[in-house]
Amino acid sequence: MIHEERFQFTSAIKKQIFIWGAVGLGLLVLGIILSALGGGGHEAAQGATAAGGHHESHWYDRLFANLWINNLYFTGLAVIGIFFTAINYVARAGWSAILKRIPEAFGAWLPFAGVLMLAVFLIGGHSIFHWTHSDLYDMNSPEYDPIIAGKHGFLNYPFYIIRMILYIGIWYLFYFLIRKESLAEDLDGGLLHYNKMVKYSAIFIVFFAVTSSTSAWDWALSIDTHWYSTMYGWYVFSSWFVSGLALITLVTVMLKEHGYLKGLSSEHLHDLGKFIFAFSIFWTYIWFSQFLLIYYANLPEETIYFVERLSSDYYSSFFFANLFMNFFFPFLVLMTRDSKRHTIFLKAVCTVVLAGHWVDFYMMVTPGVLKENGTFGLVEIGTYILYGAAFLFVVLFNLSKAPLIAKNHPMLGESLHHHT
């Protein structure tokens, strides 16, 4: 019943990914040129806007904001791959054994994610993070900000960079350990490797429970330095988790359609669909919990976050698109049993959810960085496609390095006979 299967990363697929990457890069460069040329208008209007207390922004601010959105988004996808593997080991889940290589492969993006994130922070940190400006902490400076100065113990360069390296480094360490045992299990069999993976997974989940929150504070919440929300860590985590589940499902469906994963049936897709359905609702629950309390309490220092997003004609359309793409669409489409078992619905939902959570991160980052100058155009689309192509290349390359079916997984038999 179990055949040796290995994903063939053919040159045709590589070529396709390279073309997409080139398209993304082309759109990005074109968009930068257009917005740099268009920047002349901004310069001319600067005198007027500066007098009105407005914030002017340049093409590179927009570029760094976009790089940061995609850093957050794709780092999340990579770490959710490890997290999904880990929860399945800790729960000793059998059904997912057949597709376990797919989330496992996502983790390979983490080193690239770490380097990109560190580089963008060091080069473009001033554009993205208001708190990185040193005159905010200088009592004699007119720019002195007592609130941000009070957060200096946490938000300062050395500690921030150490935290970033620790988060991604330790996540990668657990990926490395789990992956090593997983590949060793293919050769040796037995329960020893499985039990070790359960142990590593349990430790990883505890570590990730804390660091998913703290990394969300660092990487997204600190953009709006004055603002705070106790839901934020969960909010970023849930956004990551839904988009990760959508990508796992999409890759699984695509592989199945290309003739791989012969043992995979609509029973497995049904479970993946349930995951996406449930965690779309979970994301909405978190999103709404954050919104409602701020809306009801009506404290100015909290409502400013939503005022920025809702009172602007430009951002408010994204605000509602975010809710539609990430709640109403998956909720209504995946509600019936049949839609979770048919690939056409799953593909539609996964695509919309993946785009929707990009919009979610766009709404977290852009209004804080670019203020009222936020736009959506070639730069946004180009960066997303470029990052997506790079991510896909790394993940598929990693997927082709190991057999697609972990043939010595102790639960593989259960997975092949899975019945929901």
Place this chain on the structure above:
Amino acid sequence: MEKSRYLVGIFDDEDILIHAVKNMRGAGVRIHECYTPYPVHGLGSALGYRRSRLPIAAFIFGVTGLSLALLMQFYMLGIDWPMIVGGKNYASLPIFIPVGFELTVLISALGMVGVFMVISDLRPYGKAKVFDLRATDDKMVMAIDLSRNKRIDIRRIEDMLTTSGASEIHERSL
């Protein structure tokens, strides 16, 4: 209520029961229902059950609950007794969502339990058909409604039950 006659076969083992169900349905016998002490995998598909329509009932009850909750709140806080809470409009949708959510869950849950009770003959003053009490202990029970199997001779059905492995056969009017 008019009583109908049933032929009741008692089985000791779930595998024998599933095979018997398949054989008898293959021979054209219409089986009223099987009763087992615990859920038996594969029995539902052997009996040719169609998919439960309970989710549809759940959806309708859920929509009812949500509509009721929103109507109630809009009427109370928007029309009947307008009151400013937290500087918001009289009727502001975000504030109504928690109650709306809770009533959706409550009405759909209660409605589903109610529908399940009715279709399972467990409604108040309803009388459930109990073919053999041992179905709650250690026996598998198969009930065949004779009024729906008039084309097949009762002796033949009894023979089929015996050859399929039934340990006892009774006839009951319920």
